[in-house]
Amino acid sequence: MLSLSLDRNALSGRIPKLGDATKLQELDLSNLPKLTGAVPSELSGLSGLSHLDLAGSRGVTGTMPTALCDLDDLFFSCTDFLCGCYCQCPPS
Numbered sequence: 001m002l003s004l005s006l007d008r009n010a011l012s013g014r015i016p017k018l019g020d021a022t023k024l025q026e027l028d029l030s031n032l033p034k035l036t037g038a039v040p041s042e043l044s045g046l047s048g049l050s051h052l053d054l055a056g057s058r059g060v061t062g063t064m065p066t067a068l069c070d071l072d073d074l075f076f077s078c079t080d081f082l083c084g085c086y087c088q089c090p091p092s
Contacts, residue, residue, distance in 0.1 A: 007031050007053070015040055015060070023048050030075070031056035038062035039082075054082075063089060 001021060005028040012034035018024060025048050029035060036059040043049065044067030052068060054060055054076035064084030068074060078087035 002026065002048075004028070011035060013037075015043070017042050018046060022046060025049060026051040028053045029057055029060075030054060033058060035059050036061070039064055039068065041065040041067070044068050052076075 001024060003026040004021070004024060005026070007028045007030040009032070011032050014037040015029060015035060017040060018027070019042055024046050027043070027049060030053040035057045038061055039054070043052070044065050050071055051073040052071055052075070056077060058077065058079060060076070061081040064076065064082065064087070066084070069085035074085060076082060080090055083089035
């Protein structure tokens with residue numbers, strides 16, 4: 001599997017772990033309002049991943065794992081709850 005698009009569906013809960021999907025290049029988890037929790041650092045272990053889209057998934061929180069900041073295409077909405085990479089994190 002090279003691409004997984006789960007955008008605009010009823011997926012809820014935390015971002016699923018995809019540790020065995022090492023050839024995955026594109027992961028689209030955009031516009032999933034019921035998706036919650038932090039971006040798992042395990043996603044940075046997907047060596048083929050070049051595109052991650054979390055835009056509009058406002059329940060995702062925390063700091064973006066640093067290793068994911070180097071992806072060719074990284075899209076997420078900067079909020080008070082999700083920051084890092086190109087987003088300024090609020091002072092703690």
